[in-house]
Amino acid sequence: MTPALCRDCGRRDPVGPNCPECGGRRLLRHPELFALTIAHIDCDAFYASIEKRDRPELLTRPVIVGGGRRGVVSAACYVARTSGVRSAMPMFKALALCPDAVVIKPDMAKYVATARQMREMMETLTPLVQPLSIDEAVLDLSGTEALHRAPPAIVLARFARAVETRLGITVSIGLAPNRLLAKLAAERDKPRGFGVLGAEAAAWLAPQPVGLLPGVGPALARKLGAAGFTRLGQLAVLEAREAARRFGEDGPGLVARARGEDTRRVDPARETKSISAETTFDSDLRTLAELEVPLWRLCEKLGRRLGEKGFGAAGVVLKLKTAAFESRTRTVRLGRPTRLPEMLFRAAQPMLAKEATGAAFRLIGVGAQPLAPGDQADLPDLADPDSARRADRWAAVEKLRARFGEGVVVSGRGLPGKPRPG
Known part of the structure; x- marks a missing residue:
């Protein structure tokens, strides 16, 4: 039995x-x-479920946790999800899909x-x-x-x-x-x-779409589909050498996951050695001006994550992946630890400029490694009288975003079609 x-x-x-x-x-x-x-x-639906727990009258209502109309969705309950609302969706799109939703500002504490x-x-x-x-x-x-x-x-x-x-x-x-x-x-x-x-598991995985695997986003799924791989079973039969030839250094790992293989241990003492953010483009980007827009946005995200986890960046890592799945990683050590997006961008941009020479890129990422204690980041410096103002400016921006949503303050660097910053 x-x-x-x-x-x-x-x-x-x-x-x-x-x-x-x-x-x-x-x-x-x-x-x-x-x-x-x-x-x-x-x-x-963690955030939304907590709000419904604390406000039982909302139990059957669609609930969205997030900022104002110009913010983004932090979480949506399953009632709202039936209307198509998803995390990270702009709030105006979410409310267009689900106009009767109850919107609640996040209460992180x-x-x-x-x-x-x-x-x-x-x-x-x-x-x-x-x-x-x-x-x-x-x-x-x-x-x-x-x-x-x-x-x-x-x-x-x-x-x-x-x-x-x-x-x-x-x-x-x-x-x-x-x-x-x-x-x-x-x-x-x-x-x-x-x-x-x-x-x-292997038999169950075989007919599933490649996008089922964690780490295979829409852009990579389209790339795999263009190469004839739409189902995980098609990837699972590849040998490691063939996978590396087709997909670069990430190929063998991708194929192993398509078979359901995973050798990672559960490690409660795993030390945070780096913090990063990355994004895969819907279509490949080539020019420095195009690539700087997502780089700036990632520097903002990285700065926020460093602050949330209590670290500063003592070094900056730039990660790029070409349309041919070739990975490029460049690093630079910083003279003083920071978690300010402006300083992270200043460190990463010259490395990006050296790589953006015409190749098509499908992914960009920026990380902090090694890490420094948060209380050592962005200390006042007599040799840099603007350092304190930069820190105050970033703190003010984050305070406004926390109150009114991500879109309340947008840097020109984060807008497409803007001239390259100096």
């Missing part, structure tokens, strides 16, 4: 379409259900507090918890069956019910033999889902 579990009451191996214990229909069945140990836990409670609950399951974002983590429950007197699948089902009871939000869970498959399993049945992928 295939191992089974009732997610509502925890009964093991229920028979029939309904649980004989509680009558529930949320039954899990999988040949490896009680043997798999890697779990991916992802909160469902509240979200962080809930995330901290969630993390504490995860750490009672296993010490091997690796956070991936504020609302997402991967866990390794190997060897915990004796502690909990139950296999990981049962422990995770209990956890999901406890989150709903104690925190008033829901999670989706993926259970698999590795991190990649656990993430894909978690995404199969959102919201309030519990997906399982085991030995059948």
Whole structure:
């Protein structure tokens, strides 16, 4: 008999379409259900779910968390998503799709507090918890069956019910033999889902579109499609040498993921060694003026991430990928740590200028490495009397954006068609 579990009451191996214990229909069945140990836990519409928890009158209403009309969507509940609203969508587009949505400004302090409670609950399951974002983590429950007197699948089902009871939000869970498959399993049945992928993963992946894989965005999917690869099974049969020839250094890893292979360990002590931001273009860019626009936007994003994580950049890394999937990485050390977009841009722009000599690029990224403590970033400097003004200006911009949305202040460098900054 295939191992089974009732997610509502925890009964093991229920028979029939309904649980004989509680009558529930949320039954899990999988040949490896009680043997798999890697779990991916992802909160469902985290910010929006917290707002609905705190305002029950909004339970059935479409809710969007984000800035004003010129801002962007930070999160959308599943009711709003049925109208096509998605995270990072400009607010005016979201409201055009869902005009009756309730828009709520983000309350990060509240979200962080809930995330901290969630993390504490995860750490009672296993010490091997690796956070991936504020609302997402991967866990390794190997060897915990004796502690909990139950296999990981049962422990995770209990956890999901406890989150709903104690925190008033829901999670989706993926259970698999590795991190990649656990993430894909978690995404199969959102919201309030519990997906399982085991030995059948390769067969399940084969007919899926290439865009299913994490890291394969629309632009890369189009590139792969143009080369004749639209399904993961078409990639999975490539040998590593052929993959490298076709897709450069990222090719073998891409093919391995298409097979469902992933050797990454769950590492709770993983040290943050770098912080970065990157973007893949909808169409290839060639000129320096074209490339500087996304570079500036990424420098703004990188500066914000450095501030949020309490670091400064002691060095800047520029990453480019050509239309032929050739990766180019350039680095420069800084005289003084910074997290100001203007200083990050000043460091990255000369490196970009040396590379933008006519080649077509499909991706650009900028990163901070090595990192410096945040309290060492952008200290006053007698040799640079404008340093304090730059820091104050950036702080004022970020304060306005936090209050009124991303679009309230836009630098000319971030606008397409503008002349190249000096």
